[in-house]
Amino acid sequence: MPVSGIRVIFEMAQKMKDVIRLEVGEPDFDTPKHIKEAAVKALDEGYTHYTSSAGLMELREAIAEKLKRENGISVDPESEVVVTVGASSAINLCLLTVVNPGEEVLIPDPGWPQYQGQIRLAGGVPVGYPTPEAMGFKPDFNALERKVTEKTKAMIINSPNNPTGAVLAKDDLEKLARVAERHDLIVISDEVYEKFLYEGSHVSFATLPGMEDRTLTVNGFSKTYAMTGWRLGYVAGREEFLSQIAKMNLHVNSCPPAMTQRAALAALQGSQKPVEEMFQEYKKRRDVIVKGLNEIKGVKCLNPGGAFYVFPNLSAYKRPSMELTKYLIEKARVATVPGVSFGEQGEGHLRLSYANSIENIVEALRRMSEALKKLS
Known part of the structure; x- marks a missing residue:
C-alpha cells in the first residue's frame, strides 16, 4: 500500500522548524x-x-x-x-x-x-x-x-x-x-x-x-x-x-x-454559533489566499465553492507537483500537498489548506512568491 503524499510532507514538516503548515486538512480551531x-x-x-x-x-x-x-x-x-x-x-x-x-x-x-x-x-x-x-x-x-x-x-x-x-x-x-x-x-x-x-x-x-x-x-x-x-x-x-x-x-x-x-x-x-463563526473565518481566509495566489506569477487558482482548500495550478513551472512541494517546504518553509497525491488529474497542482490564521496565510504567500521567482 503506497504512502500518501500528504503523509510524506506531514512527516517532513514535523522535523523542520519555522514551517507554515498548509498541508493538513483539519480545522485550526479548538473544539467548542x-x-x-x-x-x-x-x-x-x-x-x-x-x-x-x-x-x-x-x-x-x-x-x-x-x-x-x-x-x-x-x-x-x-x-x-x-x-x-x-x-x-x-x-x-x-x-x-x-x-x-x-x-x-x-x-x-x-x-x-x-x-x-x-x-x-x-x-x-x-x-x-x-x-x-x-x-x-x-x-x-x-x-x-x-x-x-x-x-x-x-x-x-x-x-x-x-x-x-x-x-x-x-x-x-x-x-x-x-x-x-x-x-x-x-x-x-x-x-x-x-x-x-x-x-x-x-x-x-x-x-x-x-x-x-x-x-x-x-x-x-x-x-x-x-x-x-x-x-x-x-x-x-x-x-x-x-x-x-x-x-x-x-x-x-x-x-x-x-x-x-x-x-x-x-x-x-447545542449551539451552532461556533460553526457559523468558523465558517465566516474560513470565508475571509479563502478570499485572502485565492487573491494572493493569483497575484503570484505562474500561478492560477480557481475560487473554491466550499471546504477549506484551494487547488492552484502551477503547471507553468514545468515541474512535477511532488518536486515543487519539496522545493517549497525546503526553500520557503511552506508545507503544501502535491496534486498528484489526489490522482492523475491533480498533477500540475498543489493543495493548500486555509485552516490557518490569515497572518500565517499572508506570510506563506510572501514566502512562496519569493521562492517561485527563483524558478521563473
Whole structure:
C-alpha cells in the first residue's frame, strides 16, 4: 500500500522548524467548549464502557433528526444509522460491505487519497473519473460513462470536494444520479464539508428521485465541529446495507468510544454559533489566499465553492507537483500537498489548506512568491 503524499510532507514538516503548515486538512480551531464539557460530564457519569456497535440510541436519534431537518433524508435511527470511528471509518465500512473482490469503484479524480487505499483494502479496484480544472473541477460526464464497465459496483461522490473545494450543483448531481440508475450503482456520498459552502445550498444525493435506496450518506463531526482527534462519524441509508455495516463495525471497531458519542450528541443539540463563526473565518481566509495566489506569477487558482482548500495550478513551472512541494517546504518553509497525491488529474497542482490564521496565510504567500521567482 503506497504512502500518501500528504503523509510524506506531514512527516517532513514535523522535523523542520519555522514551517507554515498548509498541508493538513483539519480545522485550526479548538473544539467548542460545550462539547468538551459534555465529554467531561460523560466520563463523570460513567460513559466509559461498550455501547451498541451501531452507537448510542440517543445519538442515532439526534443524527436522524438532523438528517431530516437539514438534509431532507428520512431514516430510522434504530436500523438505518450507524455511528463510526470517524467518517473515514464509515467509508471504509461501506466499501467492505458492498464491494466484492475485483469489483470496481468510481472515485473523483482529483479526490481524497484514502478512497483508493480503502477500496483496495476491500478487494476492489479504484477507477478515477476525471473532474478537470477546465470544467471547474466538476465531472466530465462523457469520460465518466467510458469508465463504467460490467465490473463497476459503486461510485463515490464528494461535495464539497477535497482537494479542490468544488461544489456539485443540483444539476450535476442529477446527472450523476442518472449514471447510477442506468448502471445500477451503489453511491457513497461523502458530505463531511457540507457546512462550509460559500454560495448556494447543500444538496444531499439521497434526496434526488430514485437515489434514496441506493445511497449511503456519510458525514461526521471532525470538520464541522473541529473534532478531528475525537474520531466520530456516521453513515445513514437503507437497512439492507446498514445492518451489515453495523456488523462490520462490531468486527472492526467494536464500537465508537462512549464519551465521544455523548460529546457528539452535545454538538448536534447545542449551539451552532461556533460553526457559523468558523465558517465566516474560513470565508475571509479563502478570499485572502485565492487573491494572493493569483497575484503570484505562474500561478492560477480557481475560487473554491466550499471546504477549506484551494487547488492552484502551477503547471507553468514545468515541474512535477511532488518536486515543487519539496522545493517549497525546503526553500520557503511552506508545507503544501502535491496534486498528484489526489490522482492523475491533480498533477500540475498543489493543495493548500486555509485552516490557518490569515497572518500565517499572508506570510506563506510572501514566502512562496519569493521562492517561485527563483524558478521563473
